[in-house]
Amino acid sequence: MADRKVDTNGISSARPPQTLADFDPPKKPKRNKFAFACAILASLTSILLGYDIGVMSGAIIYIQDELKCSDVQIEILVGILNLYSLIGSFAAGRTSDWIGRRYTIVLAGAIFFVGALLMGFATNYAFLMFGRFVAGIGVGYALMIAPVYTAEISPASSRGFLTSFPEVFINSGILLGYVSNYAFSKLPKHLGWRFMLGVGAIPSVILGIGVLAMPESPRWLVMQGRLGDAKQVLDKTSDSKEEAQIRLADIKEAAGIPEHCTDDVVQVNKQSHGEGVWKELLLHPTPTVRHILIAGVGIHFFQQASGIDAVVLYSPKIFGKVGIKSNNDKLLATMAVGFVKTMFILVATFFLDRIGRRPLLLSSVAGMIFSLATLGVTLTIIDHSHEKLTWAVAICIAMVLAYVAFFSIGLGPITWVYSSEIFPLRLRAQGTSMGTAMNRVVSGVIAMTFISMYKAMTIGGAFFLFAGIAIVAWVFFYTMLPETQGRTLEDMEVLFGKFHKWRKANAMLKSKKTMETRGSDVKTNGQIQLGTQG
Template sequence: MADRKSENKAVYDAPENPIPAFGTPEKRPPRNKFAFACAILASMTSILLGYDIGVMSGAVIFIQDDLKISDKEVEILVGILNLYCLVGSFAAGRTSDWIGRRYTIVFAAVFFFLGSLMMGLAPNYAFLMVARFVAGIGVGYGAMIAPVYTAEISPASSRGFLASFPEVFINAGILLGYVSNYAFSKLPEHLSWRLMLGVGVIPSVFFAFVVLTMPESPRWLVMHGRLGDAKRVLDRTSDSKAEAELRLADIKRAAGIPENCTDDVVPVLKRSHGEGVWRDLILRPTPAVRRVLIAAVGIHFFQQSSGIDAVVLYSPRIFEKAGIKKKSDLLLATVAVGFTKTAFILVATFLLDRIGRRPLLLSSVAGMILSLAGLGFSLTIIDHAGDKKLMWAIALCISTVLSFVASFSIGMGPIAGVYSSEIFPLRLRAQGMSIGIAMNRVTSGVISMSFISLYKAITIGGAFFLFSGIASVAWVFFYTFLPETRGKTLEEMEALFTDFKWRSSFKRNSNKEDTSNGQVQMG
């Protein structure tokens, strides 16, 4: 075991301390360009989810006026896609174990193509809801499979960077949706929202074809006994030959294949194709798997329950409450939200493998807590001011919306997908991610389908004070429950979660760092 640990340390250049010190210099291998390209292509599927979120926030303004629907019907229309995602998300786990991660991405693109086409041609509210169901299946497939594939294709040295790409493209999709809203807002009402929604067919066609240029996940290939194919993919996606060999040995061990087996194709147990997974994941999990599942479900729950979709989907209403009345101005203000989210998610991609998941996550949530409290305060002041315009309160409202989405995007946004995609054992990864994504989409659906009713019941300022309280609970959960995973191989995660004394581990490792730093200075 000691030799194995030393080998891992040498190959991955990963610090022994699971919670690294800020600013610790370390030599990093150059980015693997092939893995980088694969991660981009797979993650681009996430544009579908982002586009739907962004475009619906503006399109619903025109839909409500054109189809004469109530606020309750608006809530359902906006949020129901998140519940429809459950079908695609749960199906994606088994589908990806059956036909592969790559062809599952094709499924996502096909369903979203059909859904976007139907939404663009919808003659009434009922048909629009059916179209949302079809699109939701595609979004569920894409939301689950993109982070799984990206995590499995990535070398450990840049896994955080590459696995954050799905969230990057979700933000890019949101921005495209906002831009689409503004671009079509000048058209006649009955035509504008149909074009906004129908344009989604363009990226889905592109993804369905471009994904065929990607290799299959090496972990899926090993699960199906295709060791020769897996080795060729690992040789191209690893930082060195030694790392490729080590990754292959770790994956074979996780799949129950002897390490000394050198055949290109080997028979595999039927359970490697997905049988027995739900039993090991839900009914009779090991203590480590149970903790992994709680961590994954918890991070996805808090990501959405802290109110990000309330801000993104209903930003036109928030800005309207702040005093902006003209439709085109409301949509232009939402474009600023999209730019801010996209800019800060790009910053986050470069920090994940430098300072780690845990410090970035805790800093992000702290910023969200303060921003939500500030937003709740400003909206409460504006609400009580009546017809009187308070420019400082309006400025505070707009700035706290932007600071909230910036804080979310620099940590909570990308880390939820990165963290949950890397902590599950190989055989449980696809279905485990399905559960995490299901919690994410259910929570998002509840928030987005109840936000208007919530702020009517407790005021819009009170709603954001509530979200600030939830974010505070999230910070405590993350601090006490989530260990650092930076630099760890995917096969090392189960051992990491077996030792469950995170707080004592944090103090112990901090003392090690202090001692180590003192020795360096003395030397």
């Protein structure tokens, strides 16, 4: 006989018998294909920076030879793009609040397109520097907007996976740049480096076409009061209709819109458009905002200060120091660096939502410390030896590859994931732009001083310095950065504000979630028993 249940009017009705399947844990939702496609298209903007980094490492060999540049001029040429990108990253926060995340991506691609063409047609050092200036602004826009858009479009279950895509495409761009170096190195000297730089305009065209298929960020739509449009996007990018409703309610609350408001278009307060944000971030931050700002800017600082751009940009010079003399062999070895870096970032994307941010981040930095210290020791031995030490050369190459692998499996992607998800909605664009600005400043300083640095303190000493910075980074991450895996973007503020005491807040939040789950289970069991008795 079928079980019966009692409705609110006391009328019994037939109910299918309970089975073991009714008590099974819920299945993990399938990955949302629409959100996946949007994340890929948005993250294509990051390929612009990656390509520039990769291609410059090889192009400078031929630029220095043809234009007769000094080492200092080459350092400035390589690193100045990072400082120029500050203009773009600072402007991108306000621009994306004004015209939307989607059209900011289009703007980033258009500016880089012009910059790549200018560099490709450069006739002298000054012309080349102007091209770097224009391309740098485009890179700044791209670096800031890609992770913000991806974080805002992604469901919580796969946000880490999808938000790591910008770093995936940076690495893909670096590898493409290395391949471009090797491919065009066969051309005459005066054409080779111009093709290397000019080809960077092609991804911008692909990006401009791809953006036409992307929706606007639902959080930006809510900030404009366009609730109907936001609901449509959330329905497409959430794992279920229920999650879409929860996400919309959370975003409305963060934007100061009453939960009961169901109009398609509403008026929103001015703060949601960006006014007063800088005051709240810098002049009068709450303990929570201050903690978020320190964590968001700090992780960007340590990502670059631990020396990744020195290795990626100057790998041909590092390989030259260990005894590889042929330009062709240097470019081949550099391609191996790009290949390893790209492979390990792909591995990292599949673990971010399974293992969590903190375990990957801490193990990644620990591996970087070991690689940098070993690299410093072996480079010092090679520097003081008067003959070629094959074993030391092999260890150096292995440690360069190990360093980029450890970086790519943790610190590389997590920096962008973490900083894009921890800021509250009202502060997200400007807060993320501050983190991106710090990233570019430190990257520029490293890129513009590395040759001078290793000449002053030896190349082994430079890597000992990076190892010391990585140790400080590990301590900072361990004490200051809470785990954010599985949290909604609107839930982040609960984890911050306690600084190094965040574990207590995290434990309380877990306890609250457990109590809510148990309460839900009790209610469900009661309904089942009531139905059985009926």
